[in-house]
Structure formats: C-alpha cells, structure tokens
Amino acid sequence: MLNSKYNKLSPCCLFHYHVYKHVAVFAHPSTQFYTFTPQNTTMQNSILLISSSAVHGYGYLECNKDAILRLTAGITTPVLFVPYAAARSEWDSYTDKVRTFFSTLGIAVKGIHTVERDRMFTDHQVIFIGGGNTFRLLHELQQQGLMDPIREAVLSGNMRYMGSSAGTNMATRSICTTNDMPILYPQDGFDGLNLFSYQINPHYLDPDPATSHKGETRDQRLAEFHQENDTPVIGLREGAYISISTDFATTHELYIGGINGARIFLKGKTPYEAPVGEAFVLT
Numbered sequence: 001m002l003n004s005k006y007n008k009l010s011p012c013c014l015f016h017y018h019v020y021k022h023v024a025v026f027a028h029p030s031t032q033f034y035t036f037t038p039q040n041t042t043m044q045n046s047i048l049l050i051s052s053s054a055v056h057g058y059g060y061l062e063c064n065k066d067a068i069l070r071l072t073a074g075i076t077t078p079v080l081f082v083p084y085a086a087a088r089s090e091w092d093s094y095t096d097k098v099r100t101f102f103s104t105l106g107i108a109v110k111g112i113h114t115v116e117r118d119r120m121f122t123d124h125q126v127i128f129i130g131g132g133n134t135f136r137l138l139h140e141l142q143q144q145g146l147m148d149p150i151r152e153a154v155l156s157g158n159m160r161y162m163g164s165s166a167g168t169n170m171a172t173r174s175i176c177t178t179n180d181m182p183i184l185y186p187q188d189g190f191d192g193l194n195l196f197s198y199q200i201n202p203h204y205l206d207p208d209p210a211t212s213h214k215g216e217t218r219d220q221r222l223a224e225f226h227q228e229n230d231t232p233v234i235g236l237r238e239g240a241y242i243s244i245s246t247d248f249a250t251t252h253e254l255y256i257g258g259i260n261g262a263r264i265f266l267k268g269k270t271p272y273e274a275p276v277g278e279a280f281v282l283t
C-alpha cells in the first residue's frame with residue numbers, strides 16, 4: 001500500500017527540500033545536547049498539520065496560506081471539509097467560513113455532511129478537518145465509521161490531508177495531548193488517525209515566568225503525559241505547521257514551517273526548540 005501512495009498526486013505537489021550535508025547540534029541551557037539530523041531529502045508532503053486557523057494579526061487560515069497553496073497545488077476537485085469538531089448546528093456556517101477562505105485560492109469546498117458516503121473518497125483530492133473540540137470530533141468520526149476510510153484514503157495517496165488544531169490532533173497517534181475538555185466520550189478510545197506517529201500539542205504556549213497563575217503550565221501537563229507515555233510530542237505554537245509525507249511512521253522525517261516555531265518534548269529530557277525551515281529527523 002505504501003509503495004503506491006503518490007501515484008495519484010500531481011507532480012507539482014511533490015516538494016523538494018534543501019540538501020543538508022551536516023548534522024546540526026543544538027545546545028540547551030541545561031548543558032544537555034540533542035542532535036537533529038537534517039535530511040538529504042526529496043520529501044513529498046501530502047499531510048499538512050496546522051496549529052491553529054486563527055492567528056493574531058491574520059485572517060482565518062491566512063497565516064499558513066503559502067503551505068495550504070502548496071498542499072492543494074494542482075487539485076481539480078473541491079476540498080472535502082469536516083466540520084465535526086463544531087456543534088451540529090454550526091456545521092453549515094462553519095463550512096461557509098472555510099469556503100470563503102478557499103474561494104480566495106480558487107478552490108471549491110464541500111461539507112462532508114452534505115456528501116454521499118460513496119462519493120466522499122472518490123470525488124475529493126484533499127480532506128480538511130477543522131478545529132473545535134477534539135473529543136467531539138473523534139466521537140463523530142467514530143460514530144460514522146470514518147476513521148479507517150480517512151486513514152486509508154490518505155495513506156494510499158488518494159487524498160491529501162490538512163488539519164487545523166483539533167484536525168491536527170486527529171492526525172496524530174492519539175488525542176491525549178489536546179488542550180480540550182472531554183465533553184463527549186469517544187467509545188472506541190482516544191486513538192487518532194496515526195498519520196503522524198508522534199503527538200502534537202496545538203496552540204502551544206510557553207510557560208510565563210511572570211505569571212501568578214498557579215494552574216499547571218502546558219509544559220507540566222506534557223511532562224505528566226510523559227510520566228505515562230513514551231511518544232515524542234511537538235508543541236506547535238500558533239502560526240506554525242508541520243508538513244510530512246505519508247510514510248512518516250517509517251522515515252520520521254518532518255518539516256516545521258510558518259511562524260513562531262515549535263518545542264520538542266521527549267520523555268526524560270529537557271524540552272528544546274525544534275529546527276524550523278528544514279526537513280529533519282529527531283534522533
């Protein structure tokens with residue numbers, strides 16, 4: 001399945017990143033050293049994971065418009081939009097909002113709730129899962145039996161995937177590093193689509209040393225995650241995105257772009273800043 005994954009993608013969406021001949025070493029104030037291995041790569045990005053659609057100073061999705069343009073390059077079908085992170089009463093208006101943005105790119109949008117089941121995966125080259133409440137989103141996708149078909153459509157190369165916030169959480173190994181409250185109980189558990197076999201914490205916020213607030217910082221919550229789990233977590237600040245290809249689970253090669261960057265959280269290690277603007281593998 002994985003070998004045929006790009007055969008339906010237009011060549012113009014296959015991106016080539018710079019060639020790096022050395023290994024970068026980043027020092028952290030704790031004096032621990034971590035290495036990233038920049039990749040000699042012809043990485044093909046068909047999965048775009050955005051931290052947030054709303055970024056201070058930008059219109060809806062505008063901040064990552066360049067990356068969205070690259071992901072959607074060459075498509076000839078409407079984007080299939082999944083509004084299930086929002087309340088049912090908002091599915092239409094949410095779809096309209098997404099439609100307004102994509103119209104500026106000359107791309108049509110269909111709400112998945114208006115499309116017949118047997119046309120969902122045949123008539124659309126890009127699926128976009130939008131933000132909202134991650135538990136509600138997972139609950140609805142499970143109820144409709146859509147988790148496996150979406151995963152299969154993306155990994156087989158039939159569909160490119162774009163997620164924002166809750167939709168980004170959905171692409172990861174599990175939704176356990178969401179910021180959301182469990183307002184609904186996803187009966188089949190917390191597993192995500194596992195297109196990105198690490199975790200992401202979207203809207204990542206750095207600790208504020210000046211605050212008098214005593215609730216857990218995001219770093220403390222992610223440290224708690226690592227008391228119980230081993231999976232690496234990327235804290236993706238608002239304005240940043242992760243771009244990967246469908247064989248991430250094998251290559252672990254990723255690219256972080258946009259603005260504001262990201263922080264990497266590994267079990268038992270001091271969190272550190274991710275490289276931005278180059279493809280790399282975490283080692």
Ligand code: ASP
Pocket residue numbers: 085130131132133134164165166167169177178179180202203
């Ligand atoms: N509620 C967020 C969103 O979709 C997801 C998160 O913060 O984990 O905007």
